[in-house]
C-alpha cells in the first residue's frame with residue numbers, strides 16, 4: 001500500500017453490518033412471542049469467538065459489551081468449553097441437599113481472592129438481584145439483632161441493585177421503581193457522595209427510632225453510566241457503619257471478578273480508599289457466561305446471621321456453574337487478565353481521549369468498565385450507528401456509552417474499536433436532528 005492509499009484506508013468508513021434479512025425475520029418472530037420488556041433485539045446472533053460475535057446473516061461484530069460485563073473470557077474460550085463438557089459429563093445439578101468438589105473449591109477460592117478473614121462465608125445463587133436479596137435478608141436479621149427492630153437499609157441515588165422486589169426497592173431510577181409501589185418498607189436513599197447527608201442519616205432524628213442497619217453501594221455505579229464514587233466518601237461510609245454497628249454492603253455484581261483490573265473493586269484504593277465491606281455481592285462475570293451469583297460475608301459476625309432454613313436456592317452453587325466459575329477464575333489468573341484489563345482499559349481511554357471525535361467530551365472508568373461522555377443525549381443513535389458498522393457498544397445513559405469488553409480483548413481490537421468510534425458522524429450529536437433519540 002502506498003502512502004496515499006494508506007491515508008485513504010484510514011479515513012474510509014468502517015464496513016457496514018446493517019440488519020440482514022434473516023435477522024429481521026427472526027426478530028419479528030421474537031417480537032411475536034416475547035414480552036416487550038427488552039424492546040426489539042438489535043440483532044439475532046449465531047456464534048462468537050473471543051471478542052467477536054456473528055449474527056445469523058453472517059455479519060461480524062467486535063463486542064465491547066460482552067453480554068453486559070459477563071463474558072469475561074469472551075466467546076467459546078477453550079478452557080471454558082472443556083470445563084463445561086467435563087462437568088456436564090459428570091453431573092450438572094444435585095440440589096443443596098448435597099455438595100460437590102467444584103462448589104467447595106470455588107467458595108474457598110472466592111474467600112481467598114477477596115482476602116476475607118477467618119470465619120468468612122459464601123452463599124451461592126443465580127443472578128445479581130438474587131445476590132442482593134440475600135444481602136437484604138441478612139441486613140434485616142442484623143437489624144433485628146442490633147436493636148430488636150429491623151431499622152432502615154439505605155442505598156444511594158443513581159444506584160442499580162436489581163429488578164426483584166427487594167433489590168428494586170433499593171434501585172434509584174424512579175421510572176423502573178415507582179410503577180411497582182408499594183415496595184419493601186424500611187428502605188431509603190442517600191444522595192451519592194454527600195457526606196453531610198450520610199452523617200445526618202446515622203445521627204439525625206430519624207435515626208433514633210429507625211436506625212440505619214445497612215448501607216449498600218456500588219463503588220462504580222455501572223447502570224447509572226459508570227460513575228465512580230469518591231474514595232473519601234466510601235471511607236466515610238465505612239467509618240459510620242463501623243461506629244454505629246451497621247453493615248456496609250458492596251454490590252460488586254458488575255465491578256467484581258477482574259472487571260476493574262482487580263479481583264474486586266474494593267481492592268482498588270482509588271475507589272475504596274482501603275475500606276473493606278462486611279458483605280459483598282457478585283454475579284455477572286463470575287462464571288464467564290453461566291448464570292451465577294452470590295454473597296460473601298466478611299468475618300464471623302455477618303457470617304452467622306443466616307441459619308438453617310432461613311434462606312436457600314434450588315440451583316445455587318450447582319456443580320456445573322461452580323466448575324465454570326472455577327475455570328473462569330483460574331483462566332483470569334493464568335492468562336494475566338487483571339493486568340490486561342488495566343492495560344487495555346488505559347489504552348481504550350487514552351485512545352478515545354485522543355481520537356478527536358467532537359461528539360465525545362470525556363472518558364472515565366477503571367480497567368475494562370468504562371464510559372464515554374457524549375456532547376448531547378445521542379447515545380442510542382451512536383450505538384445504533386456503531387452496530388451498523390460492526391461494533392457493539394451500550395447506550396447506558398442518554399448521553400453516555402458504556403464499554404465493557406471481554407477481559408481477553410487484544411490491543412488491535414481496542415484500536416479497531418477506537419477507530420470506529422472516532423468515525424461516528426458528528427451529525428448524530430445534533431439534538432435537533434430529525435431522527436431524534438430513541
Ligand SMILES: *Cc1c(COP(=O)(O)O)cnc(C)c1O
Nearest residue numbers: 127128129160161162222253254
Ligand atoms: C446487573 C446488576 C445487578 C442485577 O443483576 P441481575 O443478574 O441482572 O439480576 C445488580 N447490581 C448491579 C451493580 C448490577 O450491575
